[in-house]
Amino acid sequence: MSAEQQLLIAQHVSLQTQETCVLCVGAEGTSKHDLSLAILKIPVKFSLQIRTASSLPLPEENADTRPRIDFICFLINMADRDSIQVVEKSLSLVDIRYFLGRACLLVGGAHSHKRMTDIEQVTALSDSYNLPLVFGDIKVEKERDQLARRILCMVEIAAGFKEGVSPSVIDSTKYIST
Amino acid sequence: MSTKKSDRRKRTLEEAVRYFSKCKSKVVVRGNVELQMSLETVKSAAEESGLDPQHITALLDAASSGYFAQSVSRQLIRCLIPTSQVPQEAVVKAISWMSTNKPPVAIQALLLRWILVVYDYIDGYDKLHCLYGILFLFLDSQVMMPHVCHLLFLLTRKEDVKMFRVRKLLSLIKGRVGAQACLTGLLTIYKLYYPNLVSFALPASNRMFFGSYDRKWKSQVREIVEKAASDAQGRASLSDSHNKDPKELSVSRSTQLTSRPPPRKKQRLEVPVAHSSSASTDRQETTDKFSLSVESTKVPFVRIDNFVNLLQHVEKIEFPSQIAACLRDPILQHLMAYSGDRVVTTRFTFWLQHALTEEFLNHSPTNMEENEKLLKMIVDLTDFLQEGVPVIDNFLASFLHTWNGMDYGPFIFRLISRCQMYPISDLNDLILEPLRQLYFSSSVYFKCQCLITLTELLRNYAAYECVRHKDWTAAISLDDPSSTTLKSAPSLGILFPERVNETVQPSAVLQHLTSFINKLAVVGLQAEGENDLLLHVVVNYISVLSSLTEHPGVEHIILPCPHLVRFVLFSNSAPCISRMAAAFCRYKDAFAHIPGRQRESVTAFNEMLVDVCDTLWRNKTFSNPKQGSLKALSVTVVPVLANLGVWQPSSRFSIFQGLAFLDQAWNFFRKTQPPGKKVHPNQLKTVKDAYLKFLQQQHLVGISHFIGTFITRKSSTHRSLAAE
Structure with a gap:
C-alpha cells in the first residue's frame, strides 16, 4: 500500500477535538476555490479547514502535517468532460469508509446547453460509490451559498457533531424494495 | 426630436422595402451599396421594433423571388420579425414561392422554419390549412422534412387524416429515411384521430418529436412582440386613461380575438391564445356555401365567450x-x-x-x-x-x-x-x-x-x-x-x-x-434538535393521518410511528401536545366507525395511548409496569435524569409539572391566586377541573378533550377506555 493511499484512510472521528477538515477534489474549472470560500464564510461552532486538490492521490510532501480528512467533496462540471474522468480516477483511490456518508458528488452545469457528459454517466458513478448527488451552479452567487450550506450540513453529520444522527442513520431511511 | 428621428427611420425603411420590391432581375451583391444599405436598414428596424404586415409581405416576396443571392435572402428572412401579427397572406405566399421551386432548397427550408417561428402570431389559419395537401408534398425533401412534419402536426385536423397520407408516411418510415422522430410524431397524431388507419406500432415514449431549431430566433420574435405590445398598451393608457369607458375595458373574448389585437401584456406568449383554424369568419352563414369546411355544424371555440354559451353548445x-x-x-x-x-x-x-x-x-x-x-x-x-x-x-x-x-x-x-x-x-x-x-x-x-x-x-x-x-x-x-x-x-x-x-x-x-x-x-x-417549526409540521402530519379514514377510499387505519409520538410528547411545546391529543381523539372515532378493524393496529394504538395518558395525567411516565412502551425506556432514561438531579421523573412531563405547560401553570396561578403568595405546580392537582377549563380557554382544547375521552375520572383505578 503506497503512502498516498494510507493518507485517505478514514479515521474514527473523536468528538472532543471539534476539528474538521474537508477535502475538495475537482479538476480545473470546477470552481472549488469559490466553493471553499463560500463554505468558510458561514459561521459554524467547530473549527473547519478546507483543502483542495485537483486530483488524487495527494502529494507526498507535507503528508505528515496534514490533518485527518473527515469529508471529501468531489466536484464535476458537466460542461467539461475531463472533470468527470478526474473524479472517476480519484474515486478508486479513496478508502471505502468514506462512502458511508463521508463524501458527496457536486455536479455543476446539469442544465447547461454546453453539457458534454450524460446525466446517466453521473448517476451511474453515484450509484456505484453510494455518493449523494448535489446539483447546483457554483458560479451563481445565490446557489453557491446554498450549496455551501448543504455541504456543511453533511459535514456536520459526517463529523458526528449532530447528536443522535449519523450517516448510517440517514442511510437507514432509504426505501428498500422487497 | 425623437419622433422626428423615428419618422426619418420610417422613411428610410419605407425606401428600403421599396428598393427590395422593385428589383425584378438578378442583383449583383458585390459593390452594391444600395443593396447593403437597404439591408442594414431593414435589419436594424426589424431588430428594434419588428416589421408591419405589409412590409413583411413585400420583403418575403423579395427574399423568395430568387433575384437576390442566397446570403441576402437568408438575412432578409431572418429579419421577418412581426411587430404584432404576421399576415396569413404572407405565409401563403411563402408556400406558393416554395412550390414554384424558384428559391433554392436551403431557402425553402428557411421559409418553413420562419413559418414555425412565427406560427403563434399568424392572423388566421384557414387559408394556410387549405394548403395542407400541398405542404404534404414537401415531405419528399429530406432537408425540409422535419419542419414540414412539425407544421403539419400543428395544422392537422380530423378531416386531414386520409389513408393515402398514412400510406405515404409509412412508406417514408420503412424506406430510406427510417423511423425519424418527426415522422412518428405526425403519425401519432394521425393515429389519435383514426386509430384504425394506422396499424403501425408506434413507440410509446414521451420523448420530444420535434427538435427545436430556432430557439434564439423564437425568443427574439417573442421579445419584440412583447415589447411592442407593452409599448402600445402604455401609449393607449397614456392617451385615454381619463376618458375610458369602464365597459370598454371588459372586451368580450370573441371580439378581441376576431380583431386580433396585440397580445395582452404580461401574458406568456409561448402559451398561445385559443384560436381555431375554421373560425376565421364571423359570418359563417354566408361563407359556408363556398367553404369546403366539412364540419360546418361545429361551433368554433373562439365564439364561446362565457360559461352560459359553453353550456348551450357544449356538444x-x-x-x-x-x-x-x-x-x-x-x-x-x-x-x-x-x-x-x-x-x-x-x-x-x-x-x-x-x-x-x-x-x-x-x-x-x-x-x-x-x-x-x-x-x-x-x-x-x-x-x-x-x-x-x-x-x-x-x-x-x-x-x-x-x-x-x-x-x-x-x-x-x-x-x-x-x-x-x-x-x-x-x-x-x-x-x-x-x-x-x-x-x-x-x-x-x-x-x-x-x-x-x-x-x-x-x-x-x-x-x-x-x-x-x-x-x-x-x-x-x-x-x-x-x-x-x-x-x-x-x-x-x-x-x-x-x-x-x-x-x-x-x-x-x-x-x-x-x-x-x-x-x-x-x-x-x-437532526434539527426538535425545531419548533418542524415539530408543528410533524403534528400536522399526525392529525392528517388520524383523519385519513374520513375519506371513503381508505379502508385501513394508519398510525404514526411511536417514536414520532414520543418526540411530540416530550417536547416543550404545549400547542403541539394539545394538537396531538386531539388527533388521538379522532383516532378513537375512526376505530369506532371503521368496520373490520385490525387487531394489531388496535394494540399498537393502545400502547401509544397508555404512554400519553401515563405521561400527561397519571404521573407514571416511566413507571407503568404493565402497559405502554415507556417502561422499556426507563432503564436508560431514568438514571440519566437522576444524574441530572431530576426528582420523580415519572411526573415531570405531565400537564401539571411539565416544562411545556409551565407558562400555562404560572398564568393560572397568577389569575387565581393573590399576588405574592408562594405557589408550586404540584398544587394544581387539587384543582384539576378548573385547570383543565383554563387550558381550554388558552386554546389548548385538545388536552381537555383527550382527558374527557380517555380518562374515567371517578374511578380510582384510572383505567383507560381504549378504543376496544
Missing part, C-alpha cells in the same frame, strides 16, 4: 388548434374536463412535454419569471382537475433528479403533492429518493416544506386517488378486459387514463408512504 364545440391555450383559459379547462376527448388530452400532453423539456431540462434557465408563470398555470390546472397529469409527473421525475432544491421551489412542491399514484417502488425512484437526498442536506425550512408536501401528497392520495383507483378497477372488472374502456374514463373523473395502473395497491402505497414520512420526520427532528 358541438370545436377545440381550438392551440390546445395549450387551456392553461390560461378557464372555460376551455371546463370543456376539456367535460369532454374527456383522448385526442385533446394527448395533444395537450405533447405540447406540455415539449414546453417543459425545452424550458426546464435542456437549457439552463434563462427566463425564470416566464418559467414561473408557466408553472403557476400548470399548478392552477392541476388544482382545477384535481388529478395528476402523467406528463407532469415524468417531468418532475427528471427535474427532481437534478434539482438544486431552490429553483421554482413552491411550484415544484405543489406539483409533487398532485402526483398520480404509482407502485411504491416507482414512486420512490421518481419522487421520494431525490427528495430524501435533498432533505437531509438542507435547511430546516426545506425540511418543513418537504414534509408538508409529502403530507399533502398522502392526503391527496387518500382523498382522490384511492377512490379513482377503486372506480377504475371496478369499471375494468365489469367490462370486457380486452376492450379497455377509454370512453368511460371521463365519467370516472379520469382525464389522463393511460397511467392508471391496475397493479397498484392503494392501501400498500399509503402504508409505505407513511412509513417513509415517519422516518424522515423522526431523523429530521433529531
Whole structure:
C-alpha cells in the first residue's frame, strides 16, 4: 500500500477535538476555490479547514502535517468532460469508509446547453460509490451559498457533531424494495 | 426630436422595402451599396421594433423571388420579425414561392422554419390549412422534412387524416429515411384521430418529436412582440386613461380575438391564445356555401365567450388548434374536463412535454419569471382537475433528479403533492429518493416544506386517488378486459387514463408512504434538535393521518410511528401536545366507525395511548409496569435524569409539572391566586377541573378533550377506555 493511499484512510472521528477538515477534489474549472470560500464564510461552532486538490492521490510532501480528512467533496462540471474522468480516477483511490456518508458528488452545469457528459454517466458513478448527488451552479452567487450550506450540513453529520444522527442513520431511511 | 428621428427611420425603411420590391432581375451583391444599405436598414428596424404586415409581405416576396443571392435572402428572412401579427397572406405566399421551386432548397427550408417561428402570431389559419395537401408534398425533401412534419402536426385536423397520407408516411418510415422522430410524431397524431388507419406500432415514449431549431430566433420574435405590445398598451393608457369607458375595458373574448389585437401584456406568449383554424369568419352563414369546411355544424371555440354559451353548445364545440391555450383559459379547462376527448388530452400532453423539456431540462434557465408563470398555470390546472397529469409527473421525475432544491421551489412542491399514484417502488425512484437526498442536506425550512408536501401528497392520495383507483378497477372488472374502456374514463373523473395502473395497491402505497414520512420526520427532528417549526409540521402530519379514514377510499387505519409520538410528547411545546391529543381523539372515532378493524393496529394504538395518558395525567411516565412502551425506556432514561438531579421523573412531563405547560401553570396561578403568595405546580392537582377549563380557554382544547375521552375520572383505578 503506497503512502498516498494510507493518507485517505478514514479515521474514527473523536468528538472532543471539534476539528474538521474537508477535502475538495475537482479538476480545473470546477470552481472549488469559490466553493471553499463560500463554505468558510458561514459561521459554524467547530473549527473547519478546507483543502483542495485537483486530483488524487495527494502529494507526498507535507503528508505528515496534514490533518485527518473527515469529508471529501468531489466536484464535476458537466460542461467539461475531463472533470468527470478526474473524479472517476480519484474515486478508486479513496478508502471505502468514506462512502458511508463521508463524501458527496457536486455536479455543476446539469442544465447547461454546453453539457458534454450524460446525466446517466453521473448517476451511474453515484450509484456505484453510494455518493449523494448535489446539483447546483457554483458560479451563481445565490446557489453557491446554498450549496455551501448543504455541504456543511453533511459535514456536520459526517463529523458526528449532530447528536443522535449519523450517516448510517440517514442511510437507514432509504426505501428498500422487497 | 425623437419622433422626428423615428419618422426619418420610417422613411428610410419605407425606401428600403421599396428598393427590395422593385428589383425584378438578378442583383449583383458585390459593390452594391444600395443593396447593403437597404439591408442594414431593414435589419436594424426589424431588430428594434419588428416589421408591419405589409412590409413583411413585400420583403418575403423579395427574399423568395430568387433575384437576390442566397446570403441576402437568408438575412432578409431572418429579419421577418412581426411587430404584432404576421399576415396569413404572407405565409401563403411563402408556400406558393416554395412550390414554384424558384428559391433554392436551403431557402425553402428557411421559409418553413420562419413559418414555425412565427406560427403563434399568424392572423388566421384557414387559408394556410387549405394548403395542407400541398405542404404534404414537401415531405419528399429530406432537408425540409422535419419542419414540414412539425407544421403539419400543428395544422392537422380530423378531416386531414386520409389513408393515402398514412400510406405515404409509412412508406417514408420503412424506406430510406427510417423511423425519424418527426415522422412518428405526425403519425401519432394521425393515429389519435383514426386509430384504425394506422396499424403501425408506434413507440410509446414521451420523448420530444420535434427538435427545436430556432430557439434564439423564437425568443427574439417573442421579445419584440412583447415589447411592442407593452409599448402600445402604455401609449393607449397614456392617451385615454381619463376618458375610458369602464365597459370598454371588459372586451368580450370573441371580439378581441376576431380583431386580433396585440397580445395582452404580461401574458406568456409561448402559451398561445385559443384560436381555431375554421373560425376565421364571423359570418359563417354566408361563407359556408363556398367553404369546403366539412364540419360546418361545429361551433368554433373562439365564439364561446362565457360559461352560459359553453353550456348551450357544449356538444358541438370545436377545440381550438392551440390546445395549450387551456392553461390560461378557464372555460376551455371546463370543456376539456367535460369532454374527456383522448385526442385533446394527448395533444395537450405533447405540447406540455415539449414546453417543459425545452424550458426546464435542456437549457439552463434563462427566463425564470416566464418559467414561473408557466408553472403557476400548470399548478392552477392541476388544482382545477384535481388529478395528476402523467406528463407532469415524468417531468418532475427528471427535474427532481437534478434539482438544486431552490429553483421554482413552491411550484415544484405543489406539483409533487398532485402526483398520480404509482407502485411504491416507482414512486420512490421518481419522487421520494431525490427528495430524501435533498432533505437531509438542507435547511430546516426545506425540511418543513418537504414534509408538508409529502403530507399533502398522502392526503391527496387518500382523498382522490384511492377512490379513482377503486372506480377504475371496478369499471375494468365489469367490462370486457380486452376492450379497455377509454370512453368511460371521463365519467370516472379520469382525464389522463393511460397511467392508471391496475397493479397498484392503494392501501400498500399509503402504508409505505407513511412509513417513509415517519422516518424522515423522526431523523429530521433529531437532526434539527426538535425545531419548533418542524415539530408543528410533524403534528400536522399526525392529525392528517388520524383523519385519513374520513375519506371513503381508505379502508385501513394508519398510525404514526411511536417514536414520532414520543418526540411530540416530550417536547416543550404545549400547542403541539394539545394538537396531538386531539388527533388521538379522532383516532378513537375512526376505530369506532371503521368496520373490520385490525387487531394489531388496535394494540399498537393502545400502547401509544397508555404512554400519553401515563405521561400527561397519571404521573407514571416511566413507571407503568404493565402497559405502554415507556417502561422499556426507563432503564436508560431514568438514571440519566437522576444524574441530572431530576426528582420523580415519572411526573415531570405531565400537564401539571411539565416544562411545556409551565407558562400555562404560572398564568393560572397568577389569575387565581393573590399576588405574592408562594405557589408550586404540584398544587394544581387539587384543582384539576378548573385547570383543565383554563387550558381550554388558552386554546389548548385538545388536552381537555383527550382527558374527557380517555380518562374515567371517578374511578380510582384510572383505567383507560381504549378504543376496544
